[in-house]
Amino acid sequence: MPGDIIAKDSNYTVRGAAIIRHDGNIVATRVGLLRIKGREINVIPLTGRYIAQKGDSIIGIVVDYSLVYWLLEINYVWKARLDASDYLKRPFDPSKERITKYLRVGDVVYAKIAHTERGMPPIVTCRDSGYGKLEGGRLISISPAKIPRVIGVKGSMLEAIKRITKAEIKVGANGIIWVRAERPEIEELVEYAIKKIEKESHLSGLTKRIQNELIRGMHKIQRGEWQ
Amino acid sequence: MAMSLKMSEEELRRLMESGRRADGRAWDELRPIRIQVGVTERAEGSALFEMGRTRVLCVVRGPMECIPSHMADPEKAILDVAYRMATFSTDERKSPTPSRREIELSKIIREALEPALFLEEYPRMMIKVYCLVLQADAGTRTASINAASLALAHAGIPMRDLVSSVAVGYCYGRIVVDLCSVEDEFCADVPIAMMPAYNKITLLQADHRLPIDKFPELLEVGRRAIERIYQLQKKALRDMYVSIAKEASEGE
Amino acid sequence: MASEFLYLVRREFLSNIEKESIYNYLSKGRRLDGRNLLEMRELRLTPNYIEKAEGSCLAELGKTKVVAGIKISIGSPYPDMPDKGAFIVNMETMPVASPSFELGPPNEQGIEYARVVDRAIRSAEFIKLEDLVIESGKYVYLLFIDLYPLDDHGNLLDAAFYAALGALLVTKIPKVEFDGERPVLVREEMKPLSLNMESMPIQLTYAKIMDKIILDPNYQEELIAESKLTMAIAGNNIVAIQKSGGGPLDIDDVLLVVNDLRSRAKTIKDLVNKQIFG
Numbered sequence: 001m002p003g004d005i006i007a008k009d010s011n012y013t014v015r016g017a018a019i020i021r022h023d024g025n026i027v028a029t030r031v032g033l034l035r036i037k038g039r040e041i042n043v044i045p046l047t048g049r050y051i052a053q054k055g056d057s058i059i060g061i062v063v064d065y066s067l068v069y070w071l072l073e074i075n076y077v078w079k080a081r082l083d084a085s086d087y088l089k090r091p092f093d094p095s096k097e098r099i100t101k102y103l104r105v106g107d108v109v110y111a112k113i114a115h116t117e118r119g120m121p122p123i124v125t126c127r128d129s130g131y132g133k134l135e136g137g138r139l140i141s142i143s144p145a146k147i148p149r150v151i152g153v154k155g156s157m158l159e160a161i162k163r164i165t166k167a168e169i170k171v172g173a174n175g176i177i178w179v180r181a182e183r184p185e186i187e188e189l190v191e192y193a194i195k196k197i198e199k200e201s202h203l204s205g206l207t208k209r210i211q212n213e214l215i216r217g218m219h220k221i222q223r224g225e226w227q
Numbered sequence: 228m229a230m231s232l233k234m235s236e237e238e239l240r241r242l243m244e245s246g247r248r249a250d251g252r253a254w255d256e257l258r259p260i261r262i263q264v265g266v267t268e269r270a271e272g273s274a275l276f277e278m279g280r281t282r283v284l285c286v287v288r289g290p291m292e293c294i295p296s297h298m299a300d301p302e303k304a305i306l307d308v309a310y311r312m313a314t315f316s317t318d319e320r321k322s323p324t325p326s327r328r329e330i331e332l333s334k335i336i337r338e339a340l341e342p343a344l345f346l347e348e349y350p351r352m353m354i355k356v357y358c359l360v361l362q363a364d365a366g367t368r369t370a371s372i373n374a375a376s377l378a379l380a381h382a383g384i385p386m387r388d389l390v391s392s393v394a395v396g397y398c399y400g401r402i403v404v405d406l407c408s409v410e411d412e413f414c415a416d417v418p419i420a421m422m423p424a425y426n427k428i429t430l431l432q433a434d435h436r437l438p439i440d441k442f443p444e445l446l447e448v449g450r451r452a453i454e455r456i457y458q459l460q461k462k463a464l465r466d467m468y469v470s471i472a473k474e475a476s477e478g479e
Numbered sequence: 480m481a482s483e484f485l486y487l488v489r490r491e492f493l494s495n496i497e498k499e500s501i502y503n504y505l506s507k508g509r510r511l512d513g514r515n516l517l518e519m520r521e522l523r524l525t526p527n528y529i530e531k532a533e534g535s536c537l538a539e540l541g542k543t544k545v546v547a548g549i550k551i552s553i554g555s556p557y558p559d560m561p562d563k564g565a566f567i568v569n570m571e572t573m574p575v576a577s578p579s580f581e582l583g584p585p586n587e588q589g590i591e592y593a594r595v596v597d598r599a600i601r602s603a604e605f606i607k608l609e610d611l612v613i614e615s616g617k618y619v620y621l622l623f624i625d626l627y628p629l630d631d632h633g634n635l636l637d638a639a640f641y642a643a644l645g646a647l648l649v650t651k652i653p654k655v656e657f658d659g660e661r662p663v664l665v666r667e668e669m670k671p672l673s674l675n676m677e678s679m680p681i682q683l684t685y686a687k688i689m690d691k692i693i694l695d696p697n698y699q700e701e702l703i704a705e706s707k708l709t710m711a712i713a714g715n716n717i718v719a720i721q722k723s724g725g726g727p728l729d730i731d732d733v734l735l736v737v738n739d740l741r742s743r744a745k746t747i748k749d750l751v752n753k754q755i756f757g
Binding site for chain 1: 271289290291292343345348349350351352380381382383384385386387388389422423424425461464465468
């Protein structure tokens with residue numbers, strides 16, 4: 001909790017965005033989970049707001065633009081900037097082209113956080129393969145704190161979902177997930193599974209149960225019985 | 228429909244001199260407190276705080292872009308607090324236009340919360356705090372501060388400590404904690420807010436008359452009452468997050 | 480299968496993918512949150528939510544929450560209606576409920592909603608204003624019905640209406656005593672507000688998206704609706720209509736709404752009575 005004194009001396013390394021040193025003590029600044037590993041103290045914030053970190057893959061929505069870049073809403077304190085030259089992977093000349101030819105307000109983009117700095121909007125990039133505009137399918141929103149569970153240990157949960165449903169799935173660290181499958185029923189099934197993971201993430205054996213649910217669901221869909 | 232306890236000054240004095248409070252509580256007893264963290268989904272943070280029949284809903288928005296932009300501070304976030312009373316919160320209908328009292332209290336509440344927040348984490352941004360008094364029965368500013376602390380923590384704003392607040396009073400020779408409306412009307416009313424872990428006072432006001440040599444004792448009584456409220460606030464946050472915490476810890 | 484949208488705490492718009500999802504589902508006669516086209520969310524009323532008010536009610540329509548508080552004072556009647564009490568409906572649009580509300584006087588949406596709720600109650604003659612006279616031509620009871628949205632998940636107008644209705648059903652009028660020439664309210668003695676129960680208005684709001692009419696739009700549907708139609712009936716009469724939004728409506732759309740509302744009115748009336756009186 002904010003104000004909780006975790007340790008009375010400073011011989012610890014401190015990690016995470018919810019903790020500070022004050023007056024020789026180590027104090028929490030947000031509601032979070034305490035993790036102590038040897039001499040390292042970490043407080044994992046539970047208050048669910050997404051905090052952008054370099055390297056995060058995120059899903060954003062274009063909300064504004066200038067001559068040479070777009071601004072994306074990514075469920076963060078600031079909107080993220082995506083440069084046209086980055087998106088197009090070539091130099092962009094605004095006097096020759098209009099940026100709205102490529103992305104318009106309302107478009108959904110899968111991007112990676114390239115750079116963040118305190119007090120300033122982050123910059124995102126689409127240069128790597130697999131990143132860029134997303135079309136069709138649907139968006140699902142869950143608490144960013146649960147995203148690691150959806151991905152699973154070494155990606156096992158996400159792989160299982162993709163394997164069984166053959167759906168395309170992109171997961172944003174900012175709590176937004178995109179799914180596109182052959183049929184809307186399959187998309188609904190994936191959404192159902194993800195919401196279930198969100199609710200039951202603390203129970204063991206989750207991966208197995210989700211796999212079973214998905215297999216059962218796929219059979220129902222094939223028989224036309226999916227609700 | 229329940230009405231506020233009404234009593235004349237004379238009746239109150241007689242009651243208190245015979246060792247009793249207007250609503251039967253002990254001198255250092257708080258009114259029943261009910262807390263709910265996370266009551267609306269359209270804001271980053273929210274909390275409902277009730278002390279007796281005083282009920283305040285507080286909603287936190289942000290951090291967000293500073294509007295108007297000329298108000299932005301390149302070194303830290305601006306905290307914008309609005310304290311407003313619903314028209315039906317008082318005995319007689321209150322006009323929805325903000326009164327001078329509401330404007331003063333907005334400033335006081337802001338200044339009670341500022342020391343607890345790491346506003347330097349969000350330069351050029353704004354954090355908005357709205358306190359809506361749904362029902363007023365004395366202690367609305369203290370309930371607002373208590374609610375606002377929880378809403379800010381819920382919103383994930385980094386804080387040095389929670390801010391806890393109570394109104395302490397003095398009349399007819401007695402120091403009383405958490406004034407009810409009758410006591411508020413006739414006693415010296417000293418609202419106090421503190422960051423309990425640091426023992427620092429962030430709000431202090433007084434009206435009516437109070438003997439100087441009673442003041443240190445009054446502050447100490449206030450500090451102890453605030454400590455109890457602080458524990459209740461922490462419990463409310465803990466209860467809200469304990470299920471999420473369990474999930475996160477076992478999911479690793 | 481219910482689908483919860485990505486609507487970020489501060490957003491007032493939908494992404495293109497979300498819009499298309501809504502359109503796709505609608506074209507198949509379904510809605511993203513699993514409801515049928517003409518299905519309402521759950522309505523829950525908590526009467527006497529504010530003890531200090533003479534009448535009050537918290538209305539929850541799905542997750543949309545509005546609280547109504549009724550305060551009574553004494554005033555002079557309208558010059559052309561010396562034998563009738565008066566009531567005023569007001570909605571405050573506090574930023575508590577939605578990022579689109581700002582501090583200050585109610586915005587145009589708040590004013591429109593308050594006036595529609597007022598219209599439904601007034602045209603239905605639900606409140607017996609003639610029973611609110613203290614001294615003919617001089618003193619009457621004034622009812623202030625104040626509506627405070629607390630959480631906007633779509634269709635604040637209907638939530639506000641049912642909050643006002645619930646509050647009126649439990650409102651008590653204080654007795655009046657004369658202190659010399661001046662009348663004074665004696666809040667210790669109250670009697671129930673007299674209402675024309677057979678003329679209890681029932682209001683519903685519909686939205687048009689593409690060529691489909693849906694009942695009780697949620698927040699996302701409201702954002703992309705081309706137009707909305709609110710209608711209230713009492714007994715055998717229509718007592719209020721309000722079309723809002725810039726898109727056009729077909730006559731068939733309007734008739735569909737009239738018929739749907741008519742077929743639902745009794746069920747909703749029963750629901751309201753049950754929630755208020757048990």
